[in-house]
Amino acid sequence: QKEVEQNSGPLSVPEGAIASLNCTYSDRGSQSFFWYRQYSGKSPELIMFIYSNGDKEDGRFTAQLNKASQYVSLLIRDSQPSDSATYLCAVKGDNQGGKLIFGQGTELSVKP
């Protein structure tokens, strides 16, 4: 079992729709959760981070964390073609220092 799992996609949504990206993790001791966006040929860009169970909203983005079920998700409202990218979920354990464990990423395509 991979430590952090994401559906590789591609996930295709029409412009203006809600895109839902999911991530599961295996280490119950994980404490910090991050979503990065990576455009083709570019480096990962931090979108959001979440530490506590529940929802965290930032503009069109909402991160959701459920530690009991060991999943974290990212919702993108009013999706735009410019949101088309690979979204990487990363997890950090409290006893693992600064090491980020990444999933393989989900490719999102927003169709005009």
Place this chain on the structure above:
Amino acid sequence: DAGVTQSPTHLIKTRGQQVTLRCSPKSGHDTVSWYQQALGQGPQFIFQYYEEEERQRGNFPDRFSGHQFPNYSSELNVNALLLGDSALYLCASSLGATQAQHFGDGTRLSIL
């Protein structure tokens, strides 16, 4: 406010050679982490430097070594290059090990 800068952007080497990649952290950050990202995969943690010492290491052989300087900048050295070392090498900086990491644009290393 300068972000994380990496050099060079691209590099071509042959098997058996050695390479040094450089990273300057974002202003105000004191911790540098290095990752290797193969095509189509999420970044894999190589190691993290804080206060000029390697604090944490991923599952990479001793051919991968690093250094952090008093000004917080860092180098990644790879000896005896293999074809499988071809990847995007990413540097990320943060304020301490537990805070969110911000990535540079990466160095794309190709081994012939």
